[in-house]
Amino acid sequence: MSRRVHPALWIWLAAGFAFLYVPIVSLIIFSFNESKLVTVWSGFSTRWYGALLQNDQILSAAGLSVRIGLISASLAVVLGTLVAVVLARFGMFRGRALLSGLATAPLVMPEVITGLSLLLLFVALEQAIGWPSGRSALTIIIAHTTFAMAYVAVVVQSRLTGMDPAIEEAAMDLGARPSKVFFVITLPLISPALVSGFLLAFTLSLDDLVLASFVSGPGATTLPMVIYSKVRLGLSPEINALATLMVAVVGAGVVIAGVILNRAEKARQRDEQMALAGDEAPPLR
Amino acid sequence: MMRPPPLPLGDRLASGAGLGGRLLVNLAPVRVALNLLARIPLSGRDCVIALPYLWLTLFFMLPFVIVLKISFADQLIAQPPYSALFDWATQGYLTIKLNLGNYLFLASDPLYLNAYLKSVQIAFISALICLFIAYPMAYALARADAAWRGVLLMLVVLPFWTSFLLRVYAWIGLLNNNGIINNLLMGLGIIDQPIVMMRTNFAVYLGIVYAYLPFMLLPLYSSLEKMDLTLLEAAEDLGCLPFKAFLTITLPLSLPGIVAGFSLVFIPSLGEFVIPDLLGGSETLMIGKVLWDEFFSNRAWPIASAVATAMLSLVLGIMVFQQWLEKRAEAGR
Structure with a gap:
């Protein structure tokens, strides 16, 4: 149901969207600027994209970030889903409140604290048991997994609580073991949440500067760390080009994922309706 | 739902392991330890709970304990640059040095x-x-x-x-x-x-x-x-x-x-x-x-840890306050 709204509100909404998008659009426009001065327009050129593609430091950092993102997002999906299932399906058990607190705390914890504390843990562990030896991509993966699994848990848990419990109960009544119910019934039903959880975890990992700066070692420089060190020195048209590419990839990804998820959701609803209709169709004799 | 009762852990290991393993498992102290372990009722359900619990305890909770610990340590020019909090003194007893200096420094x-x-x-x-x-x-x-x-x-x-x-x-x-x-x-x-x-x-x-x-x-x-x-x-x-x-x-x-x-x-x-x-x-x-x-x-790792602890208590205070607000709102409904 829609209701008439004062026209001033629409103007306010448009201004708000302009505020959200002007910086991004200005980044994109000036990535095509010819001059090295990022803020003075001097003509159209794609030279900064060429320069970007020859910048080995940025390219190798991007490669490392993507690898770290893929691994930590996969781990975060597994662990976050476990947390969500335990919290949504296991009822009450001793330590449930603590687990729920531990799983949501990374969402509100300032990153500088999480980063510092994880680094101190790694140093203490290395002193005590010799693992992990030095800081590397591995320690960044652990940090990102811990941080991102909280987000995955929230996404998956809301999907689980919104799900019709009757389907799982029916499978259990018919004698399926809990693990079978999970893999055959629950997992396919929550798969859209797993996909969005994975994408969210991947983006968080790809975007993180603070945690990575604390826990990385000399060999492991991620893309945000390179961007940060360049940005501190001043504006750089190459960074604008990089930002444009990232916005393009992410924008396309979000739109495509949105369309696919939407379609999957509609197909699922149609299936459910057909299943219900099928139940009623055969006449009782 | 009927399930075969799980074998005691010792037997399960013994049947799966080779001769050396069987000998090891049958050693008296090992057997006692394994049978004690088997007393802990570990089902699949418990493992599902334990895995994220272990991860979060190790990589989220334990780090804060260490931050708290190092915030009481002395600054040293060393690698890592802080002093040990627990010290096995030569006499053989444990001494704990609590150095409040970092917090006093923050306050001053x-x-x-x-x-x-x-x-x-x-x-x-x-x-x-x-x-x-x-x-x-x-x-x-x-x-x-x-x-x-x-x-x-x-x-x-x-x-x-x-x-x-x-x-x-x-x-x-x-x-x-x-x-x-x-x-x-x-x-x-x-x-x-x-x-x-x-x-x-x-x-x-x-x-x-x-x-x-x-x-x-x-x-x-x-x-x-x-x-x-x-x-x-x-x-x-x-x-x-x-x-x-x-x-x-x-x-x-x-x-x-x-x-x-x-x-x-x-x-x-x-x-x-x-x-x-x-x-x-x-x-x-x-x-x-x-x-x-x-x-x-x-x-300055100890000072940074003390700053982190002070920040953490602020965040926790806000979270507790928020919970209290929510509870009050629910009670009012």
Whole structure:
């Protein structure tokens, strides 16, 4: 149901969207600027994209970030889903409140604290048991997994609580073991949440500067760390080009994922309706 | 559901292991230990609970214990640069050295207290500005045509997915003395001297409001969208003026969204590092940046840990307060 709204509100909404998008659009426009001065327009050129593609430091950092993102997002999906299932399906058990607190705390914890504390843990562990030896991509993966699994848990848990419990109960009544119910019934039903959880975890990992700066070692420089060190020195048209590419990839990804998820959701609803209709169709004799 | 009773752990290991393993398992102390272990009823369910529990305990809870520990340690010029808290003295007993010096130092140097207060102030005012900007936006979004709503919501969420660092970087290009805004204003002849905006508190507020606006918008939208619009119609029919209807119906019903949005902006911006570092100047002291500098520039790990502990207690205090508010709201319902 829609209701008439004062026209001033629409103007306010448009201004708000302009505020959200002007910086991004200005980044994109000036990535095509010819001059090295990022803020003075001097003509159209794609030279900064060429320069970007020859910048080995940025390219190798991007490669490392993507690898770290893929691994930590996969781990975060597994662990976050476990947390969500335990919290949504296991009822009450001793330590449930603590687990729920531990799983949501990374969402509100300032990153500088999480980063510092994880680094101190790694140093203490290395002193005590010799693992992990030095800081590397591995320690960044652990940090990102811990941080991102909280987000995955929230996404998956809301999907689980919104799900019709009757389907799982029916499978259990018919004698399926809990693990079978999970893999055959629950997992396919929550798969859209797993996909969005994975994408969210991947983006968080790809975007993180603070945690990575604390826990990385000399060999492991991620893309945000390179961007940060360049940005501190001043504006750089190459960074604008990089930002444009990232916005393009992410924008396309979000739109495509949105369309696919939407379609999957509609197909699922149609299936459910057909299943219900099928139940009623055969006449009782 | 019937299941075969699980074999004792010792037997399971013995049947699976080779001769050497069997010999080992049959050694008396090992057998006692294994049978004790088998007493712990470990089912598949327990393992599912244990795995994330172990991970979070090891990589989230234990680190805070270590931070707390190191905040009581002495600064040393060594690798790692802090003293041990527990010491097995030569006499053979455990001594614990609690060094409160780091906290006394934090309390005595006004820099830290100022940064602490300034962070709270900046986060609070930014959250208020976000609320002011986002409320009308969320209201319009919630009342928009259903066909448009999906697209508009996607536009709200899209900046979330693009790099935070790059979005903050974009503001440097806009706010610089020879940046886009100043060039535009001077080109139009509105000003003839560039307005200094970079490295000021203004830039920090702007950056935080910009970065966290979607966090305010989404909870506001979801609480406004759920609202029963017939309530407003009833008020109108009874002769209530629209503004009064807003104050007595819409605003109280959207209160959960306001509280959620406010804390989603306030808490993370308290510890913000990137925005004050890139947009702020020397006058903007925020606690996240102080911690970063202590750690990376001064290599003062114990001081950084003490700052982290002080920050943590602030965040925890806010979370407890929020829980209390929620409980009170529920009890009132």
